Amino acid sequence: MPDSPRRNQHRRSHSEQQNVPHSQRETNSVAVKIGLIGDAQIGKTSLMVKYVEGCYDENYTQTLGANFMERIINIRNTQITLSIWDLGGEKEFINMLPLVTTDAVVIIFMFDLTRKSTLNSIKEWYRQARGFNKTAIPFLVGTKYDLFIDLPDEDQIEITNQAKKYARAMSASLIFSSTSHSINIQKLFKVILSKVFDIKATIPEIVNTGEPLLLYQSI
Template structure:
């Protein structure tokens, strides 16, 4: 079993051997921020509202005895912020495109997001497609097979997650860390892959816009 330890500014004299920029993309309310919060804090807020603009977080993990600093860029899914996103895709090592398995439109949008990544990074960035809200079994519209084929068509990885339950969240980042350290994609994670816990410290400061929170109060980015 691989054990990961997430440290936040407490590495002492240890210096990360590698630094990677991860940009989270996807339509609004697919759960990008919720995935990040689950990874960072092991928490979930059903009332969390849409990201306004761009949020940035950074953590150092130890994966197979190698220190890796992950810079997480959380982008807004609203169309009015679309023109800003290419600036944050540039220099990224990984593009994590999140869709909602209960919402077909968010799945159809994957092609457009991939196009944005390829326009800025060509084949230099690893594409990871995350099918979120896998806990909503009865509401599911997009099948695992369909999404997996989509990822293969874009030469990327596919991982199904649930930010609400925490299923496969650490597996998602394990896949990414393994791909980055190996220099190549790894095997697609199966939906029922056993979860491995992550030790976390120093929760991030979530920045929100009160006006937007009030406007979007009824929506959920689970």
Template sequence: MDKILFVRGARIAFSIWDGGGDDQSLNHIPEVCKGAGAILIMFDLTNRSTLNNTIGWFQRARNWNKVQNVPISAVSSLLIMALTVVFLLPTILTFSFLCIIQTAVPVLVGTKFDEFVQLPLEMQWTIVNQARAYARAMKATLFFSSANHNINVNKIFKFIAARLFNLPWSLERNLTVGEPIIDF
């Protein structure tokens, strides 16, 4: 799947590879992690076992892509983004891009936010706190999203483009339980 953004006259095409969350997908994940500009580790906000599995997926992705080597102690769907660019950018950004993708930008994404808000408030608090702790351990930005309601979907892609190309873009942190979390 592809997603295209236009930033300052540059066409940025995201080529998205879904690594899946099952054991059969493990054989393909090293291939798609290699050279990826960003790695999205996704979990279902309504199923805590998928959140529990994000640490293992992150550790695998870190090994395959040289994501920041951070000590963490602790099988959701792993979405890998390999970034391709039609270079309408200055040469300096091209060079920066080539340097940056040596280490992928890690992003932890909680999906099904529209269903998550129906959970009891105590369960929401527990999931928010656990997801924030995991994101800190991964040195990842955390987004809660909903594809069905287009909540934070575009923000995730804009955030990644801004990080990869060192573009100014202000992202507002939101830590209010019951609202789509954005934490960095």
């Protein structure tokens, strides 16, 4: 687990506090539900598996219905449970959308950076998801950045501009990521937590076209 050194720290802090009564040593826990939606074959499930289990599988497996995974992060006396829900991109699973969006604190709208059509469908996904959940914090995430950089420059510029326009319209953070190359995966969820708890984050933004965008302060 990536956070194992931190866990040790956690344990150490416990032993230091032996004299403090039982009640004050207890960990506080928070749960955050995150929904992933977007067209088929974008990499929603891959992103989730990558973040929760730290591994990436080249082969494509179609998501039937919805997937659900949990990652528990222990930080000192706080336990954060991220429950991530991922909806199959095919149209036939649209009736399971409420399952994923209801009570979600964050909805990540995902598109494939190499397929413009998936970005265009975001409009419809956003409309549908907002129908069920009007309060969730939206995120716009482009996947397959590692393939995106092989596209001709003009395509990259067009998609980037288009994505920025969408993000502005949704007032969402915009992040480009690559699951296979571990780019902006951990940062994405850190930014999500900073938005959820309204904490000022010091993670540097990435703004240049051609680089994996990480825009969350001013869209």
